[in-house]
Amino acid sequence: MSKKDTEFRVLVCIHTPRNVPTMINLLDASNPTKKSPICIYVLHLVELTGRTSALLIVHASRKSDNTALNRSEAQSDHIINAFENYEQHTEHVSVQPLTAISPYSTMHEDICNLAEEKHLAFIIIPFHKQQTVDGGMEATNIAFRNVNQNVLTNSPCSVGILVYRGLNSSNRLVADQMSHHVAVLIFGGPDDKEALSYGWRMSEHFGISLTVMCFVPGEDIMMVNDNANNQEKQRVLDVETDEHNNEKQLDEKFLHWFMMCHVNDESIAYIEKVVNNGEETVGAIRSMGDVFGLFIVGRGQGNISPLTAGLTDWSECPELGAIGDLLASSDFATIASILIVQQYVGAGSEDGLGTPVLTNEDYVNHHSSVTPPRGHQTVFNT
Numbered sequence: 001m002s003k004k005d006t007e008f009r010v011l012v013c014i015h016t017p018r019n020v021p022t023m024i025n026l027l028d029a030s031n032p033t034k035k036s037p038i039c040i041y042v043l044h045l046v047e048l049t050g051r052t053s054a055l056l057i058v059h060a061s062r063k064s065d066n067t068a069l070n071r072s073e074a075q076s077d078h079i080i081n082a083f084e085n086y087e088q089h090t091e092h093v094s095v096q097p098l099t100a101i102s103p104y105s106t107m108h109e110d111i112c113n114l115a116e117e118k119h120l121a122f123i124i125i126p127f128h129k130q131q132t133v134d135g136g137m138e139a140t141n142i143a144f145r146n147v148n149q150n151v152l153t154n155s156p157c158s159v160g161i162l163v164y165r166g167l168n169s170s171n172r173l174v175a176d177q178m179s180h181h182v183a184v185l186i187f188g189g190p191d192d193k194e195a196l197s198y199g200w201r202m203s204e205h206f207g208i209s210l211t212v213m214c215f216v217p218g219e220d221i222m223m224v225n226d227n228a229n230n231q232e233k234q235r236v237l238d239v240e241t242d243e244h245n246n247e248k249q250l251d252e253k254f255l256h257w258f259m260m261c262h263v264n265d266e267s268i269a270y271i272e273k274v275v276n277n278g279e280e281t282v283g284a285i286r287s288m289g290d291v292f293g294l295f296i297v298g299r300g301q302g303n304i305s306p307l308t309a310g311l312t313d314w315s316e317c318p319e320l321g322a323i324g325d326l327l328a329s330s331d332f333a334t335i336a337s338i339l340i341v342q343q344y345v346g347a348g349s350e351d352g353l354g355t356p357v358l359t360n361e362d363y364v365n366h367h368s369s370v371t372p373p374r375g376h377q378t379v380f381n382t
Contacts (some may be wrong), residue, residue: 007039008032008201011115013125014044015144017078022164022337023124024086026294027093029180030198031205037092041118042083044099045107045147046072054102056110072101104143108150116156122198124339125151127163127320127328136330149319152299152342158194161320163328163338180207183292183336185285185323186214187305188251191298194343199296200258203268211269211292214255215284220276221306278310282326292336297323299342 008030012023032038048054059080080097087095100110115123128144129137139145152159184199186192196212203210262268275281299321300308308322315325324340326332 007037008122009039009041009118009120010122010124011041011043011111011118011120013111013123014042014079015126015141017075017082018130019126019164020079020082022162023126024082026124026162026337026339028086028090029182029202029205029208029294031201031208032090032092033204034092036201037094040083040087040093040095041114041120042079042095042097043111043114044076044079044097045111046076046099046101047143048101048103054100054106054110056114057099057101059097059099072099104147107147108154111147111151112154112156120157122157123151123155123159124162125159127161129163129328131165135333137328145317145319152319155342155344156346158344159342160198161324161340163324163340165335165337180293181209181211181291182294182296183211183213183288184296186212186251186255187298187300187303187307187323189247189298189300189303190343190345191300191303191321191341193251193254193298195296195298195339195341196254196258198339198341203262203265209267209269211271212255212258213271213273213284213288215273215275215281215307217307218274218276218280275307277306278308278322281307282311285323285326286332290335294337294339295327295334296339296341297321297327299324299340301342 010027012027014020014023027038027040030038059076076097076099083095083097087093098114100107100114102110111123111125114120125148126144128141128148129139132138148161152161182199182202184196186196199210199212202208259270273284275284299319300323301321311322311326312318315322316329317325320328320340324338327334327336327338328340
């Protein structure tokens with residue numbers, strides 16, 4: 001695969017037709033272009049019932065001329081028609097619909113195997129809860145949550161869990177009418193750089209306004225770190241600090257690169273927010289109001305930050321990470337959808353030899369007018 005003019009190859013997982021409008025709007029906002037078209041594999045996930053073995057169906061064309069034999073086939077027809085209609089009315093987009101019929105316990109295998117076989121860069125899976133009329137969140141099928149957790153654990157590429165709220169109009173937005181305000185929340189770490197990478201791609205769309213809010217530790221946190229003078233604790237801290245400082249340098253270099261590329265772009269805002277604890281972090285996010293239609297956040301796997309201290313104590317869905325769980329909770333009043341992103345880190349990914357996660361790194365490198373700073377060689381894999 002050529003490093004220039006590379007496709008953004010993505011797998012979109014669908015449980016029901018209700019998932020379709022938001023997925024299409026998200027993909028449309030992901031800026032398909034001639035230099036970086038989007039190749040979409042649409043996978044309708046159906047529970048195996050009455051069969052002895054799992055089945056993967058590749059749909060060559062629309063099935064509108066055939067009568068659906070059951071509810072699942074009718075849903076597949078609806079999903080296929082919707083995405084093929086999107087393909088026909090959108091430039092630089094190709095769609096391949098499929099249906100996976102398997103037990104929920106092994107459904108993640110179909111998803112991950114397809115992603116690996118097709119060398120995909122990103123998997124988008126729907127959250128297992130949906131918004132109710134009163135604005136709350138309720139589970140549609142608890143088995144969907146298990147599928148998501150298994151995909152996060154076993155995926156051969158980066159993963160995004162999409163929580164439906166704001167970007168869910170019943171009809172696809174016409175390109176010249178699209179206007180979305182997107183926010184990326186940054187706390188540090190690989191998953192946050194992954195989230196910013198996706199936001200970076202979206203920011204190239206003329207209908208997207210992007211706000212990047214970077215949370216930085218305040219004086220109270222700095223004082224706590226300075227007072228860690230116990231010898232044993234200090235020995236442990238020295239090891240952890242080296243790793244933390246290395247990751248922090250990568251974060252700063254990437255943020256610097258991003259800002260240099262968009263220094264004169266009025267559609268992009270960069271804000272630094274100083275906070276001292278989880279409570280102040282929550283307050284800062286709440287103060288952003290209802291301007292945004294989409295939040296993009298990193299899952300933050302393995303990233304323990306004092307900026308989110310206490311937020312995981314009452315987590316309903318730890319698989320979303322501290323910030324993702326906060327935004328997706330019924331208690332958090334927002335009309336925005338949320339994309340929670342987990343970066344793929346795999347053996348051999350640094351050399352760039354056929355690793356699917358490099359697709360968006362190629363996109364940013366090829367489209368950026370500013371050379372990336374030394375020491376940071378990829379966007380999706382640092």
